[in-house]
Amino acid sequence: MDFLYSPKVQELQQKLTKFMENYVYSNEELFEKQLNEQESRWSDIPPIIEELKAKAKQEGLWNLFLPQSKYGAGLTNLEYAPLCEIMGRSLIGPEVFNCSAPDTGNMEVLERYGTEEQKSQWLTPLLNGEIRSCFSMTEPEVASSDATNIEASIESDGDYYNINARKWWSSGAGDPRCKIAIVMGKTNPNASRHEQQSMILVPLNTPGVKIERMLPVFGYDHAPHGHAEITFNNVKVPKSHIIWGEGKGFAIAQGRLGPGRIHHCMRLIGAAERALEELCKRVQNRVAFGKPIANQGVVQEWIANSRIEIEQARLLTLKAAFMMDTVGNKEAKSEIAMIKVVAPSMALRVIDRAIQAFGAAGVSNDFTLAAQWANARTLRLADGPDEVHRAQLAKLELRKYQSSKLLTPVEK
Structure with missing residues (x-):
């Protein structure tokens, strides 16, 4: 390993550090103030976030993740590491640069395994920072550290899949900009242990999707992002929403x-x-x-x-x-x-x-x-x-x- 960062990375480090010092740290309190001034901490996004996102995009500090992809900034994981570290110095930092979880992971899934239609409908607006997403894998009734335990049902129904599940800790679902969930469930409980599960795209405005409650962490609600418990009751989505294929979850x-x-x-x-x-x-x-x-x-x-x-x-x-x-x-x-x-x-x-x-x-x-x-x-x-x-x-x-x-x- 070469322990020296490349000139490209050093330049980005300097730009990111300067941006954090000039705009992010100084606006952490304003973010909370604007959040508390709203009718509800979940009703809207503090304006300062969108202002900072626009500024970061203008300065080329945008979508720095996604290695080996035409959609990213052309950085390897090794090159991205010191930049991600700088963003992590503030809890609002990653979102400013469109590099926050769970969107980064969801974008990687869509980029690597999604169809062109799925990319057009969901990946492009996520890359543009226009919408947000959540990832629904963990369930309250099973030990979800073993993903094969997941009980969510994704059943074939003609041209659709019918989804029934209870998920929790779906980070990001409370955000009013959150439009899409990647849901993990079982399409074939009788298949081999690691081929029972599939992942499917579920728009949050689909009938039968209900956010039951937001879950605080040590008293922090993490609004407007948050972590949700969600039920999916007879939720129907087109078969084109499956990611990669059945059994690939x-x-x-x-x-x-x-x-x-x-x-x-x-x-x-x-x-x-x-x-x-x-x-x-x-x-x-x-x-x-x-x-x-x-x-x-x-x-x-x-x-x-x-x-x-x-x-x-x-x-x-x-x-x-x-x-x-x-x-x-x-x-x-x-x-x-x-x-x-x-x-x-x-x-x-x-x-x-x-x-x-x-x-x-x-x-x-x-x-x-x-x-x-x-x-x-x-x-x-x-x-x-x-x-x-x-x-x-x-x-x-x-x-x-x-x-x-x-x-x-x-x-x-």
Whole structure:
């Protein structure tokens, strides 16, 4: 690996950093203010978001993801990593550049597996930032960390599919701009275990689709984006809405979740970097027991450990991105699993230290630390819990040392 960023990436880093400093950080409070001034936090989009999106698009800071695609910015995963990190420093940052979840993952699905009709109807407006989307996979009645457990029914009915399901944590469904859901369910429960599932496009205005409630995260509603519980009762959509084909849902999910997982990790590194910066500034400006907090040995240990942990996580993220580019997502599955375990836990530790340094202010909404901590904690569950990734890693590691014949215990 070459640890130097290319001139193209360095230029984009500078442009993104400048844009974040000039426009994004300074408008985080305005975003919340405009959100609270509305009749409902779900009724409309704070105007500042659309203003910033237009400005970012004008400056060419738009759709920087999508490697190996005519629709993206021509960046590899490795080139995108440091840019995604910069966006992740703010919770509103990714959307400003049209690089936020779950839209990025949904756009990758449509770009790789969608028909030309599906791309025209849904991918183009998503790429333009005109609409948003959600991904409906998780279900309340089953352990959805095992996707084969999913019970949603997608039954053939003439020229249509009939969908019955109860989904939750469909991120983005509360957004008034959210027009389309990618729903995962079973088209053939009798097929082999990994070929029962399919993915299908369901417009949210289809009869039978109902958002039952929005689900807060540690008290944060994440409006106007949010996370919804949705029911699909006898929802009929044309057969042309199936993605790739029947039985391809599990394969699509594996293709979608690889990039999605690493994007989360990139953003978390940015969140941790900002937390460490705020920690360092805070402890040098606060005096306790007759000396700056920065002079306390335990605080210096927090700072040193945070820097070490961020650098470790960044290197593993870059290695995973490099492997995705060079040998493909499937061959990089160990590295993707490793960083998905490492990055959220690292970010939680760093942000927690910053909260401790800020004292009572750290748990308030006056700073972004509490909200970033809540977001990082969810990512130990989203796209697969830590335990699932560790189990996969253990199996892959054990496989390296399997003998060609079964070993028998040594007799005493």
